[in-house]
Amino acid sequence: MTNFQDDGLALHTDFYELNMMWTYWQQGVSERNAVFEVFFRKLPFGSGFAVFAGLEHVIEYLSSLHFTESDLTYLEEVTDYSPEFIDYLRHFEFKCTVRSAVEGDLVFNNEPIFQVEGPLAQCQLVETAVLNILNYQTLVATKAARIRAVVGNDPLMEFGTRRAQETSAAMWGTRAAYIGGFDATSNVRAGKVFGIPVSGTHAHALVQTYRDDYKAFMAYAKSNRDVVFLVDTYDTLRSGVPAAIRVAKEMGDKINFQGVRIDSGDMAYISKRVRQQLDEAGFPEAKIYASNDLDESTIQNLKMQDAKIDVWGVGTKVITAYDQPALGAVYKLVSIEDDNGDMVDTIKLSSNAEKVSTPGKKQVWRITRHEDGKSEGDYVALASEDLSSHKDLYMFHPNYPYINKTIKHFDAQPLLKPIYDHGTLTYQLPELEEIRRYGQESVASLWDEYKRVLNPQDYPVDLSQLAYDNKMAIIRRIKENVNQ
Ligand SMILES: Nc1ncnc2c1ncn2[C@@H]1O[C@H](COP(=O)(O)OP(=O)(O)OP(=O)(O)O)[C@@H](O)[C@H]1O
Numbered sequence: 001m002t003n004f005q006d007d008g009l010a011l012h013t014d015f016y017e018l019n020m021m022w023t024y025w026q027q028g029v030s031e032r033n034a035v036f037e038v039f040f041r042k043l044p045f046g047s048g049f050a051v052f053a054g055l056e057h058v059i060e061y062l063s064s065l066h067f068t069e070s071d072l073t074y075l076e077e078v079t080d081y082s083p084e085f086i087d088y089l090r091h092f093e094f095k096c097t098v099r100s101a102v103e104g105d106l107v108f109n110n111e112p113i114f115q116v117e118g119p120l121a122q123c124q125l126v127e128t129a130v131l132n133i134l135n136y137q138t139l140v141a142t143k144a145a146r147i148r149a150v151v152g153n154d155p156l157m158e159f160g161t162r163r164a165q166e167t168s169a170a171m172w173g174t175r176a177a178y179i180g181g182f183d184a185t186s187n188v189r190a191g192k193v194f195g196i197p198v199s200g201t202h203a204h205a206l207v208q209t210y211r212d213d214y215k216a217f218m219a220y221a222k223s224n225r226d227v228v229f230l231v232d233t234y235d236t237l238r239s240g241v242p243a244a245i246r247v248a249k250e251m252g253d254k255i256n257f258q259g260v261r262i263d264s265g266d267m268a269y270i271s272k273r274v275r276q277q278l279d280e281a282g283f284p285e286a287k288i289y290a291s292n293d294l295d296e297s298t299i300q301n302l303k304m305q306d307a308k309i310d311v312w313g314v315g316t317k318v319i320t321a322y323d324q325p326a327l328g329a330v331y332k333l334v335s336i337e338d339d340n341g342d343m344v345d346t347i348k349l350s351s352n353a354e355k356v357s358t359p360g361k362k363q364v365w366r367i368t369r370h371e372d373g374k375s376e377g378d379y380v381a382l383a384s385e386d387l388s389s390h391k392d393l394y395m396f397h398p399n400y401p402y403i404n405k406t407i408k409h410f411d412a413q414p415l416l417k418p419i420y421d422h423g424t425l426t427y428q429l430p431e432l433e434e435i436r437r438y439g440q441e442s443v444a445s446l447w448d449e450y451k452r453v454l455n456p457q458d459y460p461v462d463l464s465q466l467a468y469d470n471k472m473a474i475i476r477r478i479k480e481n482v483n484q
Pocket residue numbers: 263264265266267268269291292293294298301302305
């Protein structure tokens with residue numbers, strides 16, 4: 001078989017999406033209006049919230065979506081698609097309307113976070129790539145926000161590229177970690193492409209090259225400023241730190257000694273001893289950097305032990321979302337045009353109540369109390385509902401309706417914002433700095449009960465009465481049909 005050039009992302013999709021497009025096209029339903037929504041069923045890492053990320057990459061993908069000649073030749077080679085269908089793909093132009101949470105938004109389980117409306121075949125094609133991008137980036141941004149939550153205001157550096165699942169994950173993961181609250185990255189390409197501050201220390205190889213801490217630090221100091229020495233290659237307390245101090249004293253202002261990094265051993269004990277050594281040598285301002293498989297739980301633990309760590313370097317655990325490598329967001333058809341041109345809402349049933357999708361095109365309203373801005377939860381309503389006509393808002397748990405409340409004088413902000421209008425990009429992408437700031441503010445605005453790393457409270461995500469009644473009516477209708 002021919003080897004083809006990798007020259008576009010249209011085939012970055014599962015084969016079944018193309019086979020469904022082919023079916024829709026042959027049956028004459030490919031242009032029918034459809035609405036798909038993305039949601040995830042469970043928050044990752046036992047977290048009380050997730051941080052939405054990935055929209056910029058999704059936009060990059062959708063805005064350049066077309067089938068290249070090599071895509072089409074490949075499909076001709078490996079499928080039985082007719083020449084007419086290949087020609088239909090040749091003239092494919094993305095014409096959907098997209099609404100989405102924006103990067104840095106807090107998002108929760110069982111609510112739509114991304115919505116595609118337009119020709120059925122087009123909506124179907126983009127499922128895989130949209131999920132691929134949003135699942136990963138939202139996961140990493142959320143992990144990063146959890147780490148930021150325990151680090152407080154300490155500087156937090158991202159070191160993950162070498163452990164990431166390949167180059168593209170390193171890039172977008174680095175960006176997602178930045179949105180989630182990291183301050184800098186070691187990945188120079190991410191610095192260049194996204195404008196993320198780049199920073200770093202040095203590796204053990206430098207010390208091994210000279211086979212001596214002092215010689216290595218001196219060599220490094222002669223070529224670099226703002227230096228941080230890695231002190232644990234041989235013996236942190238007896239060799240590494242004394243050598244760092246000696247070089248700092250000898251080189252003085254020429255190197256602007258920033259501190260030392262420790263990367264192994266009992267970091268609570270060692271950091272305290274290192275702090276003492278640096279202070280006694282007259283370097284109370286020197287910072288202690290720590291790295292070595294850190295995450296929110298080890299960092300919290302080290303803080304509990306009063307470890308004298310000032311700067312945190314985190315790689316593997318953030319970039320790979322180590323303790324939960326997939327978010328599990330899905331893309332479900334919620335409404336489709338019928339033979340008469342009317343939209344009919346659709347559902348995916350399951351014996352598992354949590355897996356039953358909520359039919360209908362929806363909007364998520366973030367509800368706060370007007371008097372004090374206190375967050376009351378998210379209200380998932382049909383897109384056609386007008387909340388301004390509600391004086392009070394009755395909110396109830398969709399699975400346990402006896403858990404309910406009525407909110408008087410509420411404010412409601414829509415989560416899903418317009419991104420594309422019939423294929424035209426209407427959303428202006430914010431600068432990354434702005435996204436990061438927005439993400440930080442979003443997390444800060446959340447109540448501590450939902451923010452804590454261990455066993456947070458469940459943030460309420462409720463259905464409107466109309467969305468609930470619509471769902472129940474559709475379930476009833478399907479059950480009657482099945483029983484007939
Ligand atoms: N005082 C501490 N409390 C809790 N966890 C710690 C403490 N000190 C280190 N850790 C963490 O324990 C894990 C294992 O550390 P360990 O001491 O085994 O590393 P190491 O074997 O010395 O390092 P390496 O194998 O990289 O040379 C790491 O995730 C590290 O961050």
